[in-house]
Amino acid sequence: MFNWCLNAATPPTTPSKQDYLRIATEVETNLQNEILSKWFPSAVDEQSGGFHENYAVDWTRTPGDNKSLVYQARLTWTAAQAALRFPARKEFYLSMTRRGARELMEKLWDQEHGGFFWTVDPQGRPAAQGKSGKQVYGIAFGIYALAASYEATRDADTLSFAKKAFQWFDLHAHDNTNLGYYEVLNLDGSVAPNGPSVVGAGPNQKSMNTSIHVLEALTGLYKIWPDPAVKKRLKEMFDVNLNRIYSEPGFLTMFFNADWSRLPGKDSFGHDVEAGFLLVEAAEALRQDEARAWSAARHLMDHSLQYGWDNERGGLYDSAAMTPQGVVTGELATEKIWWVEAEQLNALLLLHGQFGKETSKYWDAFSKQWQFISRYQVDHQHGGWFHNVSAEGKPAGRPYKSDAWTECYHQGRAMLTVSEKLRSLASR
Secondary structure, eight states: OOOOSSOTTSOOOOOOHHHHHHHHHHHHHHIIIIIIHHHTTTTBOTTTSSBOOOEETTSOBOSOOOEEHHHHHHHHHHHHHHHHHOGGGHHHHHHHHHHHHHIIIIIIBOTTTOSBOSEEOTTSOBOGGGGTOEEHHHHHHHHHHHHHHHHHHOOHHHHHHHHHHHHHHHHHHBOTTTOSBOSEEOTTSOBOTTSOOTTOOOTTEEEHHHHHHHHHHHHHHHHHOOOHHHHHHHHHHHHHIIIIIEETTTEEOOEEETTOOBOOOEEEHHHHHHHHHHHHHHHHHHTSOHHHHHHHHHHHHHHHHHHTBOTTTOOBOOEEEEOTTSOEEEEEEOOEEHHHHHHHHHHHHHHHHHHTTTOSHHHHHHHHHHHHIIIIIBOTTTOSBOSEEOTTSOEESOOEEEBTTBSSHHHHHHHHHHHHHHHHHHTO
């Protein structure tokens, strides 16, 4: 049964300055103890460069020496953000983000054809799925990471490489007919319409998942390099996400034909709330359409609270079957996945900050969400966050803490953003 709304019997909450500061301290403690200290410097690969990727639930190393684009990029991004936030450890985190940037520029970049490989072996040769083609989803994260690394380090070579990566990406992956970007490229940079997509898009399709992260990457790049070509593509991807992927009354379509005609699919609640945050971020960077972005973010959250929220315990469910009109009809996947919970926490506080004078529902849900994460998503025995837990909060699914797809970016960004926002709200 779906939880159609927050409990109407719950009295509205007016948070105090002490409430904001108390949770900010808890969030910052989680960031330091359960996230940053688990990867830095533990994941440093002194032999091959970059970062080790595979760790069991107790944080012991597990087999695997390949380096994957998304993992290396996300640790590079997280270290850059930590360097900007924590002056006392700035030099340490700068060394971490520089390590990641080198891996991206020297090993994961295709020195012959250009573009980032999806996966490489320790010598920098394409490996595993990286042999079959280049993934636009991953290339976006490479650009995103280099932009963040430059913001923290001000290393001129990192900025130059971020520019080069964008120019290669835009030349090879942009769809000049239908707008947006293709999903898969061949190793030589030509479009691979039938190539296997890492995010589930079918032949000659486009995806919501890739598109929201291209938007994210272009937003990050534009902040440090306000080039007219970047602005043009950022505006284009903002429009694509807001006008083609997003629909009223507040949901995202997952897959599309090349011309952006919609295809049937599930509703991914985590992507719904994450996209709201990314739309607002892009609108603020562009300084336009901010009211529309805020409206979409609010409606996406309201939709997720209606169909995917566990009002009894807190926590956002993973996904469900959905009609083309955005009505959730069943097949509710009730596991609670680390990145979904992190994005929900971040988006709820974002909306509370914007609409808290109108309603307390976002704060009420935020408080319940933080309680769920603190009690159940965190592994109180070994540290870190569980990959996923059951609806009741019991560890479930994958028995590890880190792999090519499981790292510190979603929860790191959420903790960084939430703690900063809470302290800002306390100072009002």
